[in-house]
Amino acid sequence: MREFVFDVVIRPTATSRRRWEALVPALPGLVVEASSDMEAFEEIQARLVPFLAERLAKGEGIPRQSRVGHYMDRYGLVFWQFLRVRLGPRRSGQSAVDPIFPDIDDLLMDLEMGALEE
Numbered sequence: 243m244r245e246f247v248f249d250v251v252i253r254p255t256a257t258s259r260r261r262w263e264a265l266v267p268a269l270p271g272l273v274v275e276a277s278s279d280m281e282a283f284e285e286i287q288a289r290l291v292p293f294l295a296e297r298l299a300k301g302e303g304i305p306r307q308s309r310v311g312h313y314m315d316r317y318g319l320v321f322w323q324f325l326r327v328r329l330g331p332r333r334s335g336q337s338a339v340d341p342i343f344p345d346i347d348d349l350l351m352d353l354e355m356g357a358l359e360e
Contacts, residue, residue, distance in 0.1 A: 244329045246304060247342065249313045250286055252279050252321035266325075267313040268305045269293060283323055287339045290327060304329075310342070 248266045255261040255275060264282035265273040272293045276282040294304055307313075310324050324342045332338065 246327045248325050250323040251317050291338050
């Protein structure tokens with residue numbers, strides 16, 4: 243089974259503060275809009291596997307992030323969520339897409355180290 247981890251940006255839309263969008267920076271074109279931040283997050287989870295399947299059907303690969311939080315320094319102060327995606331056979335009851343909750347101190351340290359290296 244192949245596992246991937248993707249950052250998810252959740253923010254108010256540019257057109258309305260009453261609408262929310264969720265996007266996966268590593269997967270251009272995967273953007274959803276909803277009436278709440280949680281609805282946007284749930285919708286992006288539902289669309290993630292079909293989006294990846296479509297990429298594979300077109301002969302496109304699935305990009306890998308170097309680490310969880312890879313895109314945090316590019317998007318600034320927005321809500322962040324992280325998803326683990328499992329492609330291939332799974333155990334009974336195991337879902338294809340799960341939210342993950344990495345240690346925030348590790349994420350911030352990685353972010354700071356990335357800024358120092360650039």
